[in-house]
Amino acid sequence: MALLELRGVSKRFGGLQALHKVDLTVEEGTIASLIGPNGAGKTTLFHVLTGIYRPDSGDVRFGGRTTVGLKPEEITKLGISRTFQNIRLFSHMTVLDNVLVGMHCRLPSRLGGILLASERHRVQEASAVRRAIELIELTGLSGREYEWAQHLSYGDQRRLEIARALAAEPKLLLLDEPTAGMNLTEARQLMGLFMRLLETHVRAILLIEHNMRVVMGVSHRVHVLDYGEKIAEGVPEEVRRNPRVIEAYLGRSDWAEDVKR
Amino acid sequence: MRSKLVVVGLAAYIAASSVLAFFLPRSVLVFLLFQASLLLIYCAPATSTAKSVLSAVVLVIALPVVGWVNGYYLEVAIQIGIFVALAVGLNIVVGFVGLLNLGFVAFYAIGAYLWAIFGSPQANQFLPGDFFPLSSRWFFPFLLLSVAVGALTGALVGLPVLRLRGDYLAIVTLGFAEVVRALVNNLDKPINLTNGPRGIAPIQKPPLFFEPALRAFGLEIDAATLYPLYFYFLVLAFALAVIVVTRRLEGSKIGRAWKAIRDDEIAAAAMGIPVVRMKVFAFAVGASFAAAAGVIFAAKQVFINPESFTFMESIGVLAMVILGGMGSLPGAIFGATVVTILNLQLLKGLSLWLNALRQSGAVLTLPFFGSFPLSDLPVQFEPAKYERMVFGLILIVMMIFRPQGIFAPRRR
Numbered sequence: 245m246a247l248l249e250l251r252g253v254s255k256r257f258g259g260l261q262a263l264h265k266v267d268l269t270v271e272e273g274t275i276a277s278l279i280g281p282n283g284a285g286k287t288t289l290f291h292v293l294t295g296i297y298r299p300d301s302g303d304v305r306f307g308g309r310t311t312v313g314l315k316p317e318e319i320t321k322l323g324i325s326r327t328f329q330n331i332r333l334f335s336h337m338t339v340l341d342n343v344l345v346g347m348h349c350r351l352p353s354r355l356g357g358i359l360l361a362s363e364r365h366r367v368q369e370a371s372a373v374r375r376a377i378e379l380i381e382l383t384g385l386s387g388r389e390y391e392w393a394q395h396l397s398y399g400d401q402r403r404l405e406i407a408r409a410l411a412a413e414p415k416l417l418l419l420d421e422p423t424a425g426m427n428l429t430e431a432r433q434l435m436g437l438f439m440r441l442l443e444t445h446v447r448a449i450l451l452i453e454h455n456m457r458v459v460m461g462v463s464h465r466v467h468v469l470d471y472g473e474k475i476a477e478g479v480p481e482e483v484r485r486n487p488r489v490i491e492a493y494l495g496r497s498d499w500a501e502d503v504k505r
Numbered sequence: 506m507r508s509k510l511v512v513v514g515l516a517a518y519i520a521a522s523s524v525l526a527f528f529l530p531r532s533v534l535v536f537l538l539f540q541a542s543l544l545l546i547y548c549a550p551a552t553s554t555a556k557s558v559l560s561a562v563v564l565v566i567a568l569p570v571v572g573w574v575n576g577y578y579l580e581v582a583i584q585i586g587i588f589v590a591l592a593v594g595l596n597i598v599v600g601f602v603g604l605l606n607l608g609f610v611a612f613y614a615i616g617a618y619l620w621a622i623f624g625s626p627q628a629n630q631f632l633p634g635d636f637f638p639l640s641s642r643w644f645f646p647f648l649l650l651s652v653a654v655g656a657l658t659g660a661l662v663g664l665p666v667l668r669l670r671g672d673y674l675a676i677v678t679l680g681f682a683e684v685v686r687a688l689v690n691n692l693d694k695p696i697n698l699t700n701g702p703r704g705i706a707p708i709q710k711p712p713l714f715f716e717p718a719l720r721a722f723g724l725e726i727d728a729a730t731l732y733p734l735y736f737y738f739l740v741l742a743f744a745l746a747v748i749v750v751t752r753r754l755e756g757s758k759i760g761r762a763w764k765a766i767r768d769d770e771i772a773a774a775a776m777g778i779p780v781v782r783m784k785v786f787a788f789a790v791g792a793s794f795a796a797a798a799g800v801i802f803a804a805k806q807v808f809i810n811p812e813s814f815t816f817m818e819s820i821g822v823l824a825m826v827i828l829g830g831m832g833s834l835p836g837a838i839f840g841a842t843v844v845t846i847l848n849l850q851l852l853k854g855l856s857l858w859l860n861a862l863r864q865s866g867a868v869l870t871l872p873f874f875g876s877f878p879l880s881d882l883p884v885q886f887e888p889a890k891y892e893r894m895v896f897g898l899i900l901i902v903m904m905i906f907r908p909q910g911i912f913a914p915r916r917r
Contacts, residue, residue, distance in 0.1 A: 332769045332775075334773075336764065336832070348778050349776075351758045358758075359754075408776065409776075411776075
């Protein structure tokens with residue numbers, strides 16, 4: 245069954261057609277990748293999915309209901325959460341607090357309970373902290389709970405982004421270049437984590453990635469965007485051999501090399 | 506063992522400074538030493554129970570006793586309490602959520618005028634009958650009402666204004682405060698709501714509901730001595746309530762959401778935080794603290810006029826927050842205390858001291874420069890008038906050496 249379904253989604257910024265009639269489906273229990281040259285519209289698509297941009301036309305259906313017109317926080321509550329390509333952590337907060345912020349919409353505490361420091365509120369806070377620490381361990385940041393997010397290394401900041409996104413208990417996890425700036429060993433570790441997440445924490449993952457090893461290694465399905473249009477889709481092997489994909493990258497020989505490899 | 510020594514040392518310091526302050530009620534220096542005991546307690550390496558007990562001893566026993574001897578000290582403490590509430594409220598908006606609010610004093614004015622109008626004969630000017638001033642029994646209901654009114658005006662101003670960011674928000678809040686001040690200044694005609702620049706007096710004080718109990722204990726204290734103590738404890742309780750509420754909010758999902766919005770609004774929205782609602786809520790909480798502080802201020806002053814609610818007041822409270830450290834609750838408390846002491850005690854004390862020198866006819870002899878008779882010191886040289894200059898200097902020095910504030914927010 246399709247968890248996420250995009251039909252003819254378009255988005256225009258002035259003279260730039262960032263997305264043009266994009267159709268895309270993410271099935272339950274799968275990892276899908278979104279690839280394409282820089283400026284192809286991948287991150288714009290994420291912004292549309294998370295409600296930061298509203299599409300000019302087309303429909304986005306998540307778990308059978310449309311999300312067009314919903315506010316970002318409503319979409320998060322429905323079960324989509326994301327990481328950012330240019331890391332957007334809460335830099336003057338601790339690692340633990342960053343993850344706790346991710347839980348915001350799952351914490352039932354109400355104002356009265358908070359002000360009176362009710363038993364129920366304190367129990368909920370304590371269990372939230374426990375869950376947050378579990379996620380911090382899962383993403384390999386154990387022992388860093390009380391460090392400031394801005395003091396983490398680049399790779400650890402990416403991991404914290406994932407922990408924070410998971411804290412919102414998403415059904416669909418959107419990862420925007422999660423392995424950027426990581427070496428091969430670190431990227432492999434992360435790939436293993438994605439596979440495990442699919443079994444334990446989320447129902448599907450959609451990731452934007454430039455590292456073709458990662459894309460080919462973890463994806464059940466690959467979607468290719470170029471100039472805002474979807475030009476190919478299929479299992480990794482098909483996409484790798486697709487002449488349109490290779491053509492899209494011609495003139496960008498590095499990319500062509502990447503895809504062929 | 507070591508922490509026991511620390512506690513004993515602190516207790517000795519408190520005892521010594523209290524005794525000194527009791528027997529030397531005129532010395533500003535001694536009172537400063539006494540006030541420093543709170544700071545020492547806060548910074549000392551002791552258990553939190555020991556710290557709370559010691560602070561309670563200072564605030565509930567030592568300070569009132571010392572204040573009994575010199576009423577001026579109580580006045581200073583009351584002012585500090587009011588400014589602590591204001592600074593903590595503004596710290597929520599500026600420090601936690603990162604919204605620069607230059608018109609915070611508007612909410613303070615709204616609270617003050619709320620009680621001033623109905624707690625004085627003023628309301629008879631525009632309401633039929635002769636029901637006003639309301640009896641002092643109404644003070645506490647009005648204190649609660651002011652929290653609601655403050656929150657409501659905060660939210661009403663916040664809703665349209667919070668779409669703006671950064672500098673624009675600062676300008677609009679500044680404008681709002683000026684509008685409130687202009688209204689208060691000019692609403693003496695056609696209907697006399699606020700009595701304009703002449704101000705309102707006399708304003709009812711809070712009720713002496715505990716007087717029968719005191720009498721039962723055989724204590725006959727006249728109202729003139731009782732009221733300063735009463736206000737002191739009232740303000741102490743109010744400031745404590747404000748601090749507790751802020752601490753609980755800060756440690757909850759609401760406080761985390763506020764700080765997340767400050768650090769990255771888009772990421773906060775993507776993490777499921779209703780950004781606008783949280784900002785409006787922060788505005789409302791800050792405003793409700795300020796309005797309640799206003800009610801107490803009006804009751805304490807007996808007379809208020811628009812002069813007390815100028816732009817410089819907003820800036821003063823902002824300076825307290827910045828000095829203490831934006832986003833830090835201890836910082837806001839510390840900033841409010843230090844700035845108030847500086848204004849009310851240090852600079853005034855310095856002026857008095859210089860005056861005394863001038864009159865003593867002493868001669869200052871400097872090597873190489875010759876001698877100056879101190880009576881030649883120009884009369885304009887009076888530190889109490891340089892309050893703003895001193896402020897400015899302190900803030901500049903802060904920005905250079907410790908831009909995050911004295912008690913910058915800590916990681917647990």
